[in-house]
Amino acid sequence: MTDRSLMSSIDQKEFIESHLARNEPLVARDCFPRTGPLASPRKLDLLAQRFGSCRVPVFDALFEMQHTVGFGDYVSMVEGGRPCDEPIPYVRWYARQRHFQMICADGAFAELAESWAAPSWLPSANYVFPPIEENADPVRDGFPAKGIFVCAAGGRTRLHVDPWASDAVLCQVTGEKRLVLYPPDAAEFLSDGEAVVDLDHPDDVRFPGWRAVRPVMDVTLSPGDAIFIPAGWFHAAVALTPSVSITWNFVHEVNADRFAAYLESGGSTDPTVRYFRAT
């Protein structure tokens, strides 16, 4: 890991030049404030007190929604340490992403608006997806894949690349989460074009070269830390304790060409792309 990819103070200009424009990851320690229901670094009880009666979607270890649960029931399971099915059910409570979406976290995000702030190194202007020219604020504005992610220790997101040729930020609110990142040029070993190797149950016949590549970053986030995951980077996550993260995706103007190429190659019909470009 280079020094440039692990720092606690960086401004917007340096972030844009050294990370966004160069497609370089960043881990920033202790870089965003949390208060109110997000103030608890180890437990989920404050969030459950506030949102216990909400129904939230539960996912598998990738992006398949399985069913919904009451958030309070889910937190009781997580904090009770009860054994649960594999893969460990994972709450991805997304803000509105498309015109037809049964459950969304917009009400929760509105209630939490005074309880956190995004890292100050994030650009506050010139986004192309979603199209926001100035005063951009992930706390209040809609962003693709913006969500509150909650899981028990052991909850996983399998290795994948994010959609929309977009960059992502993940802010760790509660508990510890390990993230492993591989660069885009590892694609020929990690993916066969249809699927990506599952690092926990690897298929060595289908992905014969995957053991030859090493992650460029293998990092544990603690409460207050954030990670920037550039477009095209493969990443996997596992919660080491009960965990709450807030995350969202975006494309900034410095990467407008990359996004235009994605739109031209079919991306313009994606429902999330349509939703954000129409609003």
Ligand SMILES: O=C(O)CCC(=O)C(=O)O
């Ligand atoms: O925090 C996680 O489990 C993974 C987040 C992520 O990579 C995603 O949602 O695309």
Ligand SMILES: [Fe+2]
């Ligand atoms: Fe991701």
